[in-house]
Structures are given as structure tokens and as C-alpha cells.
Amino acid sequence: MKVGVLALQGDVEEHEQAFRKAGEELGVGVDVVKVKEGRQLGDLKALAIPGGESTAIGLLARRYLEKLRDAVAGGLPTLGTCAGAILMAKEVRDSAVGETGQPILGVMDIAVVRNAFGRQRDSFELDVEVERFGTLRAVFIRAPAIVRVWGGARPIARLKHPRAGEVVAAAQEDSMLATAFHPELTTAAMHKYLLELARGRA
Amino acid sequence: MSVANGFEYLERLRDFFYSLAELRDRLKERGFKWPRPYSADGVRTGTVKVKVGFPAMLRNGVIMDVTNVEQAQIAEDAGAVGVMVLDKLPYDVRKAGGVARMADLKVIEEVMSHITIPVSAKVRIGHYYEAFLLEEAGVDLIDESEVLTPVDEQHHINKWVFSVPFVNGCRELCEALRRISEGASMIRSKGEAGTGNVAEAVKHFKTLYTAINELNAARRAGEEERLRDYARQCQVPLELVALTAEMGRLPVITFAAGGIATPADAALMMWLGADGIFVGSGIFKSQDPKERAEAIVLATARWDDPEAVVEAQRMVSERTAMAGIDVKTLKPEELLQTRGV
Numbered sequence: 001m002k003v004g005v006l007a008l009q010g011d012v013e014e015h016e017q018a019f020r021k022a023g024e025e026l027g028v029g030v031d032v033v034k035v036k037e038g039r040q041l042g043d044l045k046a047l048a049i050p051g052g053e054s055t056a057i058g059l060l061a062r063r064y065l066e067k068l069r070d071a072v073a074g075g076l077p078t079l080g081t082c083a084g085a086i087l088m089a090k091e092v093r094d095s096a097v098g099e100t101g102q103p104i105l106g107v108m109d110i111a112v113v114r115n116a117f118g119r120q121r122d123s124f125e126l127d128v129e130v131e132r133f134g135t136l137r138a139v140f141i142r143a144p145a146i147v148r149v150w151g152g153a154r155p156i157a158r159l160k161h162p163r164a165g166e167v168v169a170a171a172q173e174d175s176m177l178a179t180a181f182h183p184e185l186t187t188a189a190m191h192k193y194l195l196e197l198a199r200g201r202a
Numbered sequence: 203m204s205v206a207n208g209f210e211y212l213e214r215l216r217d218f219f220y221s222l223a224e225l226r227d228r229l230k231e232r233g234f235k236w237p238r239p240y241s242a243d244g245v246r247t248g249t250v251k252v253k254v255g256f257p258a259m260l261r262n263g264v265i266m267d268v269t270n271v272e273q274a275q276i277a278e279d280a281g282a283v284g285v286m287v288l289d290k291l292p293y294d295v296r297k298a299g300g301v302a303r304m305a306d307l308k309v310i311e312e313v314m315s316h317i318t319i320p321v322s323a324k325v326r327i328g329h330y331y332e333a334f335l336l337e338e339a340g341v342d343l344i345d346e347s348e349v350l351t352p353v354d355e356q357h358h359i360n361k362w363v364f365s366v367p368f369v370n371g372c373r374e375l376c377e378a379l380r381r382i383s384e385g386a387s388m389i390r391s392k393g394e395a396g397t398g399n400v401a402e403a404v405k406h407f408k409t410l411y412t413a414i415n416e417l418n419a420a421r422r423a424g425e426e427e428r429l430r431d432y433a434r435q436c437q438v439p440l441e442l443v444a445l446t447a448e449m450g451r452l453p454v455i456t457f458a459a460g461g462i463a464t465p466a467d468a469a470l471m472m473w474l475g476a477d478g479i480f481v482g483s484g485i486f487k488s489q490d491p492k493e494r495a496e497a498i499v500l501a502t503a504r505w506d507d508p509e510a511v512v513e514a515q516r517m518v519s520e521r522t523a524m525a526g527i528d529v530k531t532l533k534p535e536e537l538l539q540t541r542g543v
Contacts, residue, residue, distance in 0.1 A: 008503050009283060011258040017204040036504060051259045052283065053319050059281040060503050082259070094318045114318055120342035121366045123252040124245045139251045141259055142320065142342065160243050185206050185255050 001198060003046040006068075007034035008060040010052020010083055014184040015191070019048065022191035030195070038064030045198035046077040048191065049084030051141065051182050054092075054114070057083055058103035065103060073107045077175040077197035079190055085178035086112050086144050108173050109151035112180075116145035116164050128169050128181065131156040133189045138169065138181035145180055146171050205258050208453030211445050213250045215383065219362045229363055248365025256320075256343070256367050257388035257455035260284060260478050264468070264502050265322065265457070266495060267291055267482040269305075273491070274313045274321075280495035281503075284320040284343065286480065287313050292349050292396030293483035293524065296536070302350040304332040307339055314340060322369070327542035328354025337366045343388070344368045348541035349395045349482075358542060361385030371459065373406045375413035376436035377543055378452055383438045389452055391476075392539040393460010396483050398526030400467040402539060403460040407474040410456075417447035451475070460539070463488070463524050465501030465514035472505035487524035494518045 001023070005015040016032045023030030033040060035047070041064075049057075061068060072078045072088070080088040087104050091111035094100050100114065117124065120142055128138040138159075146168035149155050157170035157179075170179040175197050183190045246252075263283025268274045274285045289305040290298060304325050314321045320342035325332035327346055336344050346359055348371055358381065361368040367387035372378035378389045391410070393403030420428040421444065429447055433440040445453050458471035459480035468479045479502045485491050497517035504510030534540070 007262070009262045009281075011204075011255075011261055013261070014204040014206055014258060017206070036507065052261070053259070053263060055278060055319060056263055056281040056283050056499065056503075060500070096315055097318050100318055119314075119340040120256055120320060121337060121340060122247060123256060124247045125249055125251050126243075126245050139255050141252060141256050161245060162243065182255065182259075185209075185251060185258075 001028055001045050001195065002031045002033060002043055003195070003198070004033045004035040004040065004044040004048070006047065006049045006057070006061070006084070007036050009056045010050035011182070011184060012050050014182075015048040015050050018184040018188045018191040019195075021188040022195050025188060025192055026195055028195055028199070038067035041067055041071045041076075044071075044076060046194040047072065047079075048184070048194070049078065049080040049087055050184070051082035051084065054083040054086040054104070055100070055102050058087060062103050065105065069105045069107060072105060072176060075175055077194045079177045079179070079194050081179050081182050081184060082141065082143055085110075085146070085180060086114060088176060088178050089146075091148070108171065108176055108178055109149065109153040110146050110168075110171050110178060111148035112144040113147050114144045115142055116147070116167065117143055117161055118163060122163070126159060128157050128159055130170055132193070136183060136189065137186045138183070139185045140181045143180045146178065203449050203451055205254055205453060205455060207449055208445055209251055209254065211441055212254060212453060215439065215442065216250055216362050216385070219360070219385070253365075253367040253387040254454055257369070260320075260457075261455065262472075262503050263478045264499050265478070265480045266485055267480075268313070268486065270309060271312055271316050273486055274317050276492055277485075277495055278317045278319050280492065281499040282319060282495065283478070284322055285313065285317065286322045286324065286345060288324060291483040291487055292538075293398070293487050294396075295349055296396040296538075304329070304336070304350070307335065310336070310339055310341060324350055325359075326350040327352035328357055328359060330359055333359055333364060333368075337364055341366065346370050348392060348538045352541050358384050361387070369457070371539070372410065373539055373543075374409045375446075376438070378410060379436050379438040379442055379446065382452070382454055383442055386454065388455045388457065390457040390459040390480055393458070393462075394529050394532070395460050395538050396527075397461045397529055398463040398484060398487070398524045399461040399529055400463070400470065401461065402529055403458050403462065403471060404474065406460070407458060407471065407476065410452075411475050414446060414451060417443065418450045421447035461526075462498075463526065465497045465511060465518065468498045469501045469505040469511045469514075472502055478502065483524055488518075489522040490518055494522070
């Protein structure tokens with residue numbers, strides 16, 4: 001099965017490894033492609049948009065943002081972690097700067113606030129209860145928070161933070177998953193689910 | 203290979219350092235909060251996953267040296283993954299002479315309030331208090347840097363006691379492993395900063411990877427003695443050498459730095475195995491900083507696609523590049539890379 005990781009900037013290798021591990025656990029042969037061009041999207045069965053700097057990824061992808069948007073909105077099972085979740089959200093703000101005006105995909109009915117938990121020294125890990133996946137060790141690195149979920153999206157994980165209060169840590173809309181944390185650093189469970197979704201479609 | 207593979211060992215190493223009770227008590231007296239308490243709802247900050255995981259998010263990215271808010275905004279708009287706030291660019295540090303210190307806190311704070319990407323700053327080697335101040339100010343990554351004048355000729359900062367991640371320079375593997383055992387969450391080549399000459403960075407990357415490949419081969423051949431000898435020679439834990447040998451790379455993110463001035467320089471360093479690029483004087487000492495910043499970002503992200511690198515290189519002109527300094531013309535005492543090994 002051919003799956004892709006958007007490979008412009010960010011923790012691409014960590015996602016590739018998570019996909020491979022997920023494939024092994026499911027007994028599915030997985031061919032992981034580093035997606036750098038719009039034309040590589042055609043024959044993919046699932047996609048991960050990695051963590052990184054959402055501004056950098058958005059700028060580097062601007063030439064095929066449209067293609068990417070069509071593929072993800074068209075039902076390609078997609079997991080966006082941290083920066084990936086920011087790119088998938090329809091509304092983006094930054095906790096310090098406010099409006100960012102950055103290029104995004106805007107495919108999920110969620111609103112995110114960037115750097116919602118503070119700066120890097122406030123980055124944290126925590127056990128989070130995620131619907132369908134159980135308890136996951138979640139690593140939040142300069143993470144965004146999902147502050148509003150509407151329409152087709154629904155929250156699948158919540159957390160209580162001393163500063164940010166109660167926020168949504170992960171959301172799902174059809175075959176799109178967005179997480180404020182980095183599952184790729186601690187587990188292959190969500191990548192496994194993507195492969196299962198992809199198998200169901202095929 | 204994913205750096206997530208190294209978490210477990212680095213956590214053990216961190217715990218080992220934490221358990222050095224004598225050191226802990228001494229630092230406690232000096233006012234360090236260590237170890238940081240769990241908050242009531244289980245939120246844990248400053249852990250290995252958080253500190254080593256953060257640089258992983260910078261992969262394939264460019265961190266740019268800036269001296270003010272305008273430059274920081276140019277960097278962000280060009281697609282940089284971070285900025286490094288300095289009082290003077292390395293090129294000017296070299297020209298100015300005297301003692302080079304941490305940047306102005308006011309400038310750092312101003313930059314932090316204007317951009318969304320991570321903000322780093324440099325501290326002098328061994329200067330715990332500059333680091334402490336930067337952590338308090340909320341800087342995202344601290345560079346314990348040879349570009350500034352070292353305050354401790356013998357020791358680097360024990361970086362395990364900070365919740366903010368550190369990056370350190372190295373010229374070869376032993377130096378890198380010593381820094382990691384002191385708690386560095388990220389490594390960069392030293393190169394020769396402020397020269398616009400990438401030759402030293404190339405040398406340091408090749409030296410680093412030659413040694414790693416040798417260890418990797420030794421491990422596969424079951425020559426455990428070689429690993430032990432290497433650990434002894436470097437004065438680092440055997441487990442750290444074994445982990446590096448097994449992973450075939452440093453267990454933390456490794457950026458190239460020192461003399462990178464063009465998109466082609468950046469692509470070359472990525473090809474040599476860098477996870478990303480620091481550009482110091484190369485951008486804001488050129489006459490086309492905006493275009494050059496964008497071009498270096500493109501060449502770093504797409505280094506393995508010749509067409510993209512050509513496109514990046516076309517965005518800049520050699521006539522506008524910073525004038526370089528040939529490293530061979532520098533006197534030994536003018537070299538920055540020999541500070542703090």
C-alpha cells in the first residue's frame with residue numbers, strides 16, 4: 001500500500017517510521033513516499049502532514065496547496081499532527097501575534113490557536129484519553145490547541161491544562177484526523193487506523 | 203532514522219544525572235528548580251521527549267541569525283523555522299573583537315512578541331546565568347556557542363537541569379557525544395562562523411559521519427571492544443556510543459552551521475547528512491537578504507531535487523553574496539571553532 005508523508009519540512013522521518021511500524025503490526029506491506037510535489041498525490045492511499053513550522057510548510061507547499069486540498073477534502077485518509085493540524089484547520093490564530101494570514105489548507109471544521117500552551121519551556125507530555133485509541137502518551141511541543149469544533153468535525157480527545165484550560169487535543173472529520181500533539185513520537189496507533197481506513201476504501 | 207528511537211536511553215541518562223545528589227543539592231542552593239515538579243493534572247514539562255522532540259520539528263528547516271525585529275520578520279516571511287537573536291552577526295563579532303556576550307534581553311523579547319516561529323539565542327560557553335535568564339525570558343532554544351567569548355575553559359553547562367533545549371557545536375563525534383551526555387538536545391557543526399566559507403562545516407560533517415559509519419560497521423561486526431575503546435577515548439558513556447552506532451546517526455537532531463552563504467551551500471550540507479541548516483551572517487550580510495532567505499529555505503527543503511536547487515540558486519546572484527573570508531588566512535587565535543571542546 002502506497003502512503004505518503006508531506007515532506008517539505010518537519011518530523012517527516014518520525015512519521016515514515018510510524019507508518020512502517022503500523023504496516024508491520026497490521027501485516028500490510030507499506031511503501032512510504034516523501035511527498036514534495038503535487039503530482040505525487042495521485043496514487044496515495046493515506047497521507048500524514050507532519051509537525052514542524054506551519055508557516056514554513058505552508059509557504060513551501062503554496063504551489064500545490066490547491067491539489068493537496070482537493071486530495072484531502074476528497075476523502076484521502078489524512079492525519080495532521082501539530083503543524084499539520086494547523087494547516088488542516090479552517091481558522092488559525094496565534095496566541096501572541098493574533099491573525100497570522102499564513103497559507104493553509106482549511107479543510108476541517110476546527111479553529112486552532114497556535115502556541116496556545118506557551119513557549120517551548122512550557123511544552124509538555126501527558127496521558128490523553130483518545131476515543132477509539134485509548135490512553136496515549138501525548139507529547140505537546142509548542143503545540144496549538146483546538147479551541148472550537150463545529151459542522152462535520154467532532155472532538156475525540158480533550159485535556160485540561162493549567163494555563164489554557166479545557167481544550168480539544170484531537171478531532172476527527174470523516175477520514176481526516178487532526179491532533180495538537182505528536183502521536184508519531186510515541187505510538188503507531190493512529191497511523192494504523194489510517195491504514196485501516198485506507199484498506200476499507202480500497 | 204527517527205530520533206524517537208533514542209528517547210529511552212536519553213531518559214535513563216537524564217535520570218542518572220538527576221540522581222547525582224550532590225550536584226542536585228548544590229544547584230538547589232543556587233536557586234535551580236530541579237527536578238521540576240509534576241503539576242496536579244499530570245502535565246510534565248522539560249522532559250527528554252519534549253526537549254529532543256522539539257528539534258525534530260525543525261527538520262529540513264533553516265534557522266536564521268537576526269539582530270532585530272525587521273530581520274526576524276523577513277526570516278519568518280521567507281519560511282524560516284526559527285530565528286537566532288544576536289547582538290552582532292558572527293561576521294561583525296569577528297571584526298569587532300573584544301568580548302562577545304548574550305544579546306540584549308529587550309531585543310529578544312521584542313522579537314518574541316512579533317513572530318510566531320521559535321526564537322533562539324546564544325549564551326557563552328559555561329555561562330549558567332545567561333542561560334538561566336534566557337530560560338526565564340522564554341527563549342525556545344539556547345545555543346551554547348563558541349561564537350561568543352567562553353567564560354569557562356573547562357566545562358560546558360549541565361544542560362539536563364534546564365527545561366529549555368540546548369544546541370551545541372561540534373567538530374567531530376567525540377565532541378558531539380560529550381555535549382549530548384551533558385544534556386544537549388541538538389547538535390550543529392561548528393564550521394567557522396562569520397566567514398561565508400562552508401569548507402570547515404563540510405570538514406566537520408564528514409569527520410562526524412565517517413566516525414559514525416565506522417562505529418556502525420564495528421557494531422554490526424560484533425566488535426564490542428571498539429565501541430568500548432571509543433567511549434573511553436571520548437570520555438562518554440558506552441551506552442551513548444552504542445546507541446549512536448546502532449542508529450547510524452547522532453541520537454539528536456544535527457544541523458549544519460558555519461559559513462553557509464548560498465542555496466548551493468545549504469543543499470550541499472543537507473546532502474552530507476544534515477537535518478537542517480543554521481545561516482548566520484550569510485543572509486543579512488548579503489545585499490539581497492529577502493531573496494536569499496527564501497532561496498536557502500527552498501534549497502534546504504528540496505535539496506534532493508536538482509531542479510528545485512537550481513531554481514533556488516537562480517533567485518540569488520553571486521555578486522550580492524557576502525564577501526567571504528578564507529579560513530587559511532585566519533591566525534590560530536582568530537579561529538572560533540577551537541573554543542570549548
